[in-house]
Amino acid sequence: MPSGFIDVHAHLLPDFYVRQATAAGHTHPDGMGSWPSWSVEAHLDLMDRNGITTAMLSISSPGVHFGDDKAARLLARRVNEYTAELTREHPGRFGNFVSLPLPDVDGALEEIRFAFDTLRADGVTLLTHTHGVYLGEERLEPVFAELDRRRAVVFLHPTSPLGWEQSALGRPRPMVEYVFDTARAVTDLVMAGVLTRHPNLRVIVPHCGGALPVLADRVDEFMRLFLPAQEPPAPGGVQQLRGLYYDTAGTAFPRQVPALLNLVEPDRVLFGSDYCWTPPALADAHIAAIDAAESPVGGATWRSLTTANAKRLFPGRSR
Template sequence: MTHDIPPTTTATTATATGTTTTTATTATATGRGGDGPGLIDVHAHFVTDSYVRRARAAGHERPDGVPAWPSWSARAHLELMDRSGIDTAVLSVSSPGVHFGDAAAARALAREVNEDGARVVRDHPGRFGLFASLPLPDVDGALAEIAYAFDELDADGVILETNTHGVYLGDARLEPVFAELGRRQAVVFLHPTSPVCWEHSALGRPRPMVEFIFDTARTVTDLLFAGTLDRHPGLKVVVPHCGGALPVLADRINGFMKLFMPAGTPAPDAVAQLRRLYFDLAGPAFPRQVPALLNLADPGHLLYGSDYCWTPAPAAEAHAASFDTAPDPVEGTDWRTLTTSNARTLLPRLAR
């Protein structure tokens, strides 16, 4: 991993031509396009050289069908943030996660990336947060890492892939993990990964295009049917990419839940449960996805997300700029003000 210079100092960086330039890494965002506050990015990723080596060794040369792994450094991320008016980014490890088939190796890799991420947070006060990785479906390993991440690393929450080797989040074996996260009233950031059927369903195309969207809906539906969200109301679950397919499937899911509940069991209101969730706006949110999401989500639960570094910097900058030109989400507020206020409420450490 590249450990970058502390903020508010100067850095010498190489250009494409081999010459060097000196730039300043400031403590606050400077590229703000609108008049609102700096954004808080809850959907931001990092990778390390060590993590990529281990993933490649496990067969992830083309992760989720994407042609290549992205590169990442704190310095480059901060420069993007400053250009885009992003004050703080909450880092996490994206798909394919940390479990490549060996539980002991997954525990070690989760600990490694969590300590690397926490080091970046410490090195750049106020600019980064951390959603810690867990070595699911290893329940004992996940419980140990939850304790370490929150009690030792001061993580802001955890990231859970939508499935790990076909184990979806409503699986009864994961109940102890959700019970502990609920007890801690933890922020749980969901992130899609390839479904187990991707070899047939993706049709040879990169899985983030369509498969990620439906795997998000699949795992949230699994949580609903399993009753996990009802049993653990302290969970603060963030669903990525404008909810994936959930906004257009919510009524369908609600109807089927009522049909298939055991006799004598009260029918849950799936739509009401979905409105309790938080949703980030990473991806092509405007002009079509956000209107659908606003028909489902509580505006007080909408959050900004860039999906950098898996989304290239030019696209991430264009996405941030779209928040300054899109119609206001509700009367009397703009997207920057709304999403930043929501993030500060959800993640109080960042507000401090």
């Protein structure tokens, strides 16, 4: 294949993490039937089969904080060191989006320093909320200030929203709840002014932006109605959303990517497989659909386009 994907939405599940999460009560994570199987060998096999050069690894929901700050710090450190070791053992094949023990702000700041200064992390992954603390909350301001100072890539990932016991109607939360919690969290970032206060953040929104492409104008209108006027005027909601990056994890075609392209330019779209939470057969099918879809840029394929976009975002990953 002429261009190898850079996969910005890829998950690892080391055994020690699954054991600790299960012991904390996550037997059926986010309403799924069970934990998926994962191994380095199986992940590399999927990558080779689908022409993926590099996978940026992250821990998905339910994250690393199960209620105890100290335990969360230890688990975040163990996961991050484990992933960094994989990047060293398989140069060029894996990258590292580190986990932070939020909502423990002091622990998160300590882990950011270690991750970037010692592990040379490619970015961080943040859940849409942790124990009800959404990303626009004022207590998280020191975390975003430090990430902004480091011009960090911030990969967002949804988790089960508060009140899922009623809203999910007994169904797996990744089906619908994830989509709306992504929209909720990003809207919170916009409305709270996090993105305008910290313009050096490079934020990746998963799953083609979830519900954001069809809600963007509504968010923009409510910003004008309910936020006080500023001098100079703050960027509107649509303008802020256009400045983010979006990955293609999940059912990108035939409907989600066309909706996304009504919001952002093609240079803001990145490839994501969502492996291992997306089973191999489905991941293969999703990638085949991306390869078969017509690119919005003449002379480019979705494979070459998203890879070029990722290489600009991660110049150290260019090969």
